Amino acid sequence: MNVQKGMKNAKEEGKWLGPAPLGYQNICSHDGIKSIIQKERGASILRISFEQIANFTHNANDAYRNAVQSGLSCSQSNFFRILRNPAYAGKVKITGIGKAESHTVPGLYVGIISSVTFDKVQKLFCKEVTKNDIAYSHRFPLRGFLNAPMRQSIESKQVFREM
Secondary structure, three states: OHHHHHHHHHHHOOOOOOOOOOOEEEEEOOOOOEEEEEOHHHHHHHHHHHHHHHOOOOOHHHHHHHHHHHOOOOOHHHHHHHHHOHHHHOEEEEOOOOOOOOEEEEOOOOOOOOHHHHHHHHHHHOOOOOHHHOOOOOOOOOOOOOOOOHHHHHHHHHHHHHO
16 A cells, blocks of 8 residues: 555656656666656657647548658557557646546656647547537548438438439
């Protein structure tokens, strides 16, 4: 219990415990204080991926393909976990024990992306995107403006088959 309490207190202070996430590396200062810093090669690839998704220029699958082509080495499922990890916005996640709720606190390290960019990506994954959030695309000019209920589209397919 003392170990759990000590780890929780360290996280509450914003310290990163454990191995560094992809795009970061563990360091130890001259004082013996451990932390994480950005590993520039991986961090820049992940930064670009987050920005592509947040700015609606690429979907998550295309951003993953671009990241792998740029030199990122991780699986697609790990990439999706990365997109949901608040560590990349410079936050430490504290899981709730018992009845306590999970929450995040600012970390003692610099995030790869801004909190605003991270929140935009999370909003996409939570499917809370509004019409005003969707960027115009020449390939799909009516995206976000037309909705066809499933029943109507099935009925219209049957009508076209009968013709």
